[in-house]
Amino acid sequence: MPLLPWADIDSVLLDMDGTLLDLHFDNHFWLEHLPQRYAELHGISRAAADAELLPLFRQHAGTLPWYCTDFWSRELNLSVRDLKREVAELIALRPHADTFLAALRAAGKRVVLITNAHRDSLSLKLEKVELAPWFDRLISSHDYGFPKEDQQFWFALQQDCPFDPARSLFIDDSLPILRSAQRFGVAHLLGIRQPDSRKALKDTEEFAAVDDYRQLCEGLAQGLQKTSG
Numbered sequence: 001m002p003l004l005p006w007a008d009i010d011s012v013l014l015d016m017d018g019t020l021l022d023l024h025f026d027n028h029f030w031l032e033h034l035p036q037r038y039a040e041l042h043g044i045s046r047a048a049a050d051a052e053l054l055p056l057f058r059q060h061a062g063t064l065p066w067y068c069t070d071f072w073s074r075e076l077n078l079s080v081r082d083l084k085r086e087v088a089e090l091i092a093l094r095p096h097a098d099t100f101l102a103a104l105r106a107a108g109k110r111v112v113l114i115t116n117a118h119r120d121s122l123s124l125k126l127e128k129v130e131l132a133p134w135f136d137r138l139i140s141s142h143d144y145g146f147p148k149e150d151q152q153f154w155f156a157l158q159q160d161c162p163f164d165p166a167r168s169l170f171i172d173d174s175l176p177i178l179r180s181a182q183r184f185g186v187a188h189l190l191g192i193r194q195p196d197s198r199k200a201l202k203d204t205e206e207f208a209a210v211d212d213y214r215q216l217c218e219g220l221a222q223g224l225q226k227t228s229g
Contacts, residue, residue: 009188013163018174064145068142070120099217143160172192191209
């Protein structure tokens with residue numbers, strides 16, 4: 001991972017799921033827990049549940065409804081919010097993410113969480129992992145009506161929370177979202193090598209990636225030393 005020009009970075013924009021939090025919770029919920037509970041609640045087999053749900057998931061992937069607990073609760077006739085609480089013990093911070101957040105605060109960087117998670121999901125995760133104190137703002141794309149994949153999200157973010165894209169770092173585990181930020185002009189972009197701790201390493205293609213947040217902390221400390229020196 002290349003050293004970042006920290007002296008040229010004022011704002012750090014961070015995704016949540018798969019970036020700061022282990023994506024295992026979300027993958028387990030959508031691919032295992034929800035289909036199993038859907039089958040039980042609707043009196044059908046697990047195979048039948050998968051046959052109904054997977055095409056729906058593919059149809060809405062990357063759109064705002066995909067990330068909306070209210071949408072899926074209506075669509076599936078169950079409470080997604082309640083089902084998520086059944087497996088909430090799986091919500092976990094990625095290793096050393098809090099160390100990185102603390103280093104950013106100590107360095108005086110502006111730190112903003114930007115997530116596609118619905119406010120319900122965000123609230124649940126903030127109950128389980130103490131993230132809020134590290135951030136200047138916590139923003140859900142549902143506040144703007146557009147997911148991060150859409151350029152209109154970035155324009156809305158710029159209006160609501162002014163930042164200089166040329167002096168900003170954005171970290172996200174989604175390649176389509178990183179490319180959307182790149183189109184908007186965000187200068188410094190990093191992917192995540194292993195968003196889900198239970199799955200294999202991911203090819204982040206044209207983007208450099210975070211393997212270990214301690215590497216970013218070391219780079220930040222070195223950058224600050226050069227600046228002060």
